[in-house]
Amino acid sequence: MARQYTQCYDHTPGDKPFSRADLLAFVAGNAWPGATVAILAFLGGAPAISIIAIFIQSAVTVTAVANAWLYHRLVCMPSDALPCAIGTVIANPTVGDLGEFDNDQYFSIRLMPHPPLAESASDQDKRDFTDSVTTDGVQGHELLGPKAWDLPYADPVASEERYYLHCEAEGNFWQAMKDYAVVAGLAVAGGAAAGAAAGAAAGCAIGGFFGPIGCAIGAFVGGLLGAAGGGAAAGYLVATIAFNSDPGNVDDANVGDRNLGPIKEGDRVLVHGHHVYDGFHEGWHELHPLLAVMKIPD
Template sequence: MAYRQYTSCVQPINFVGATVVGYTYLLGILGLIAAAFIAAYAVPGGSSLIYTLPILIALFIALIIFLLWWLYDRLICLGGVVCAIGLVEGHNHPPDLTKAGDDDYTINIFLAGGPTDIARPKQEFWDGPLGDLVAEQPAILQIGLHYGQNGSDLNHMKMLHCEFEGSGIRNMLIWANLTLAILIAALVLLLAAGPIGYIIATILWILAALLGLGEIASYFNPLDVGSPSDVDHNKGEINRGDLVIVKGDWIYDSLHVGWNEMHAVHDCQVILRGLNFEDPWPADIGMGLGLDTPDRVKAAVKFWCDMLNNATIAQTNGNRDDPAQNWVVHPAIDGCSKVFIP
């Protein structure tokens, strides 16, 4: 199965997230000022829509800019697609109403070869064979961003946070764009089309309100939440204590005080289930692989990562695209000749 991804990351040198967020609120303030002028001078004594439509238009413009930042500028690229093996500490099922429409499914993993006790100092986690994935990155520090030093932010620097993307924020952006277009059309009709324009503008206002109710409802029942089943329908539930191999984009999430993530997860497979956090990393995880030394951890990650990459190549460029498989009745009747591609 193909993973879903609605976000993209930017290179550290191109990151302007803080500026974009500042402009978002500045634009909202300027829009409110413009709305006041329109209400006071454009149509004195006019409909209450004259007062509310410009304000809503300004707020929706600000919201759209913020959502664009969330999807396309918030995440900072660290090193492309990476693989990691780790022990699942916990997971979060969407919807989580505290995340304002973000319906990604998340897991946190202790990286193989490192500590599995969250109380240990962060440096011990960074010194593990895969510790660079959660450690502070010079490229992030050089552009003036920071990493968490306490609480849950610090915990995210000891475990790798992995996200299977849902469509919640993308859907919200679609809703905001559509609603903005309706509000602008309503304002134009109200200002230029007389009594008939007022009637149509009122209808559009009601339509925008109904769209808003639909968006609120999606918080409680999201359309396409993130799920590990996006990459494998046969995976089943991922539980605390499962040993997993994950592959995805390695990024820094600037929305928080700061930590590294795998976002979005491209692939995830459960290697073993029900391990104990107090036990040492297993010396046998199958196929002659183990996690009991740093070298064996790196060898296991390479083996599994190569397996995932080969599976992806087979799915996207393999037999499915072979002309010999292009048949409907039976390959002996309406199949094509096999073509060998060097």
């Protein structure tokens, strides 16, 4: 059965969905209060308070990013919210990597009745093909045609999702991160504490060649670097575990005859799902989540 963790939201003029371009600023904006307390506490010789601040702020930041990803990234389309489409699968379904920040499995389809785009297509060919698809008066117009709102659309030269319908079966990555934000905070704080202790010891050992003052300076610098490295390593470990816990699977949404086998490149399929504008990529329309898919036999 298809899974759904995200919820699209209704766009209002001037609003901007959560996007890749805003990710670092969003994280920094949420993390700075606790990070400031942690640094000041460390400088003031209160490492316990520093670790507590790291724990609390890590959990809060993970929750904030998860909420933005789940509830303020996908914009509900103003027309048919649950359309169906028929087309040909362009490439085998793929699960993104951790660097893409989700574990959805996805594929794209070339909508009928459009012919294949040549592999050697020029940039202008791709733009012309996009115009043909989005003004066809049928599927392409309804599903991929730009809407008259203040949201940007990607250049079809760089993003084939402008002329192919992108379909995603949701994985649980950000829902898991949200559910276990406290655990993530504890892990990051624990990693920072262990890293700080190891870094301080190493720094003192190196700086000790220059006497007690050298040891103190080395311990301070080593503690800061060790805390940052240990916290980052622990956070990466938690994210990796969450990423691999329950990835998306397009077969979850398969309502067709199972003996047809897995979905693959070249299959003709009927798909059904939530029609949204994906603001994280600025932007295109897609079915997210994919709720049903059926292979059409030859």
